[in-house]
Amino acid sequence: MNQPDIPPVLVTGATGRIGGVVIDQLLDAGVPVRALTHRSEAAVTLPAKVEVFTGDLTVPESLDPALSGTGAVFLVWTAPPQTAAAVVERMAAQVRRVVFLSSPHQTPHPFFQQPNPMSAMHADIERLIAATGLESTIIRPGMLASNSLAWWAPAIRAGEAVRWPYGAAETAPVDDRDVAAVAARTLYQDGHVGGGYVLTGPESLTQAAQVSVIGDALGRRIAFEEMTPDEFRNLSKGTAPSSVVDMLLAAWSAAVGQPAYATTAVADILGTAPRTLRQWAADHTTAFTESSNGSEGS
């Protein structure tokens, strides 16, 4: 049930993995939702109750109609960084509150402390937000469980071994639904202004063990074969920027031989335990068995 006295929340990245679930969570809580779509054709996937605006983070003035009359923004930045300052300035002029999807770049674990252009951009945007005086909350997920859809699902669907570098690297994959639920909670519940939440899954697992967990959910063994970093670089050419590939390799290399960083933030905020990778995999088996583009979300 919508409560007309609550100003709407504008969700950016509305058609993305996290933003889409944030919208569902806000609607469930009775919060009116505006969705920003970049490609207008993407709007067909959004719930009927959402008020849809088209806008582009690289064209700051295009956001004005969506920002006008909005109470809070869920900000997902997937655009180049050049227009971030202008966008944050426009937000601050029209909106009271922002929840920003960032990363754990301040966390003193080697996995999060490797050279990382994405982290640098997140840190810059956080500084811009802080300088405006906007009420803010920063959401910092570690490795998303759904990354495996793009990384490993194609080989698994083809019945092949998963070939991947740094099989011994440990991460604590966090379920996208938990990240979105925390983000939504901080948008409609009091007490989160100034919060910065590092969100992880409950357990540290090597990448090879994660593939094995997915195999368990599918009821079959999936072979894991170690790939060298150079093979990974060559295979990733044309599909991912080299800076992203180098960032991942450095992070995984630093994560071998030590448990992943894990927090209790999901449970602290939601009052329920974070979903395990086993749960995530059980809920996503079709993505590993049926023809799909590998980008299916939760």
Ligand SMILES: NC(=O)c1ccc[n+]([C@@H]2O[C@H](COP(=O)([O-])OP(=O)(O)OC[C@H]3O[C@@H](n4cnc5c(N)ncnc54)[C@H](OP(=O)(O)O)[C@@H]3O)[C@@H](O)[C@H]2O)c1
């Ligand atoms: N993967 C991880 O493990 C991980 C961990 C921590 C943090 N993160 C952060 O999570 C964020 C990505 O979130 P996600 O996975 O939910 O996103 P996503 O699934 O990659 O979706 C991208 C979204 O951004 C929108 N978009 C793209 N370019 C745009 C533009 N110029 N203007 C306005 N909107 C634009 C897209 O809208 P259209 O569909 O309309 O084009 C889409 O909704 C990144 O900042 C990433 O660094 C990821």
